[in-house]
Amino acid sequence: MEVHIAFAFLLLVSCFATASYAHNVSLSTLNQSLIVSTSTTAGQVLRAGVDQITITWAYNTNLTATASDTNYTTVEAKLCYAPVSQTGQDDRKTDDNNLDLDKTCPFVITDGPYQRSDNSFVWTIPKDTPNATYFVRVYTLDADDDQIGYGQSTNGPKTSNLFLIDGTVSDQKGSAWSLFGNSFGYRYVWLLTLFLV
Numbered sequence: 001m002e003v004h005i006a007f008a009f010l011l012l013v014s015c016f017a018t019a020s021y022a023h024n025v026s027l028s029t030l031n032q033s034l035i036v037s038t039s040t041t042a043g044q045v046l047r048a049g050v051d052q053i054t055i056t057w058a059y060n061t062n063l064t065a066t067a068s069d070t071n072y073t074t075v076e077a078k079l080c081y082a083p084v085s086q087t088g089q090d091d092r093k094t095d096d097n098n099l100d101l102d103k104t105c106p107f108v109i110t111d112g113p114y115q116r117s118d119n120s121f122v123w124t125i126p127k128d129t130p131n132a133t134y135f136v137r138v139y140t141l142d143a144d145d146d147q148i149g150y151g152q153s154t155n156g157p158k159t160s161n162l163f164l165i166d167g168t169v170s171d172q173k174g175s176a177w178s179l180f181g182n183s184f185g186y187r188y189v190w191l192l193t194l195f196l197v
């Protein structure tokens with residue numbers, strides 16, 4: 001019981017710590033300092049729940065003088081909607097002025113400690129990934145979990161090197177992704193865990 005109370009307290013504290021923190025980071029203030037690529041070919045169609053994508057990323061060491069990576073602590077790789085799959089869909093809307101509100105990249109592929117080079121991740125596309133056109137973006141975060149740098153597998157206008165995911169097999173609106181795939185989702189998980197305790 002005491003363990004439960006201590007655990008509940010910890011969860012409560014972390015809830016407030018997460019919920020009260022306003023990042024308000026704008027994409028244009030970040031250094032585009034990572035080189036990101038995917039194993040996909042432009043326009044390739046991959047099947048959700050079946051196919052894999054290898055994502056590789058590295059710090060662009062040409063930038064050591066102009067955009068140092070000294071404060072990079074962790075990375076977060078995300079699957080992002082291309083503009084062609086965003087039109088008319090408010091729940092996928094881009095907000096480059098405040099990444100907390102940005103819905104371009106709702107799916108976390110992986111996260112972990114930052115390292116300059118030799119980063120590669122083989123991702124099996126989850127079954128419930130929506131049918132859409134995508135690219136991959138990798139953010140670098142500082143010790144406060146604020147985004148401070150990034151790179152993406154496409155060009156600035158997000159039109160090159162795009163790939164498609166065919167989620168027909170299990171395409172469902174309101175699937176688990178929409179709840180767990182973004183930072184708000186994590187907060188709900190905390191709350192839910194707290195509730196269960």
Ligand SMILES: *[C@@H]1O[C@H](CO)[C@@H](O)[C@H](O)[C@H]1NC(C)=O
Nearest residue numbers: 022023024025026097098099
């Ligand atoms: C976010 O930052 C911008 C620019 O610094 C500022 O104008 C805006 O008021 C901030 N918004 C919030 C919700 O803090």
Ligand SMILES: *[C@@H]1O[C@H](CO)[C@@H](O)[C@H](O)[C@H]1NC(C)=O
Nearest residue numbers: 034035058059060061062063
């Ligand atoms: C870094 O600079 C070298 C020399 O100018 C260039 O050949 C190389 O393509 C650059 N790398 C990147 C990732 O821009």
Ligand SMILES: *[C@@H]1O[C@H](CO)[C@@H](O)[C@H](O)[C@H]1NC(C)=O
Nearest residue numbers: 029030031066067068148149
């Ligand atoms: C981008 O790099 C410059 C030079 O190192 C640095 O002054 C600036 O703080 C960096 N921006 C971010 C958001 O880390």
Ligand SMILES: *[C@@H]1O[C@H](CO)[C@@H](O)[C@H](O)[C@H]1NC(C)=O
Nearest residue numbers: 067068069070071072142148
């Ligand atoms: C690293 O973070 C410190 C403290 O926030 C800041 O003063 C410094 O400018 C940052 N360095 C870079 C290269 O962004």
Ligand SMILES: *[C@@H]1O[C@H](CO)[C@@H](O)[C@H](O)[C@H]1NC(C)=O
Nearest residue numbers: 045131164165166167168171
């Ligand atoms: C999903 O994408 C596949 C391949 O592009 C297409 O054949 C299928 O009709 C799409 N399904 C829906 C529901 O849009």
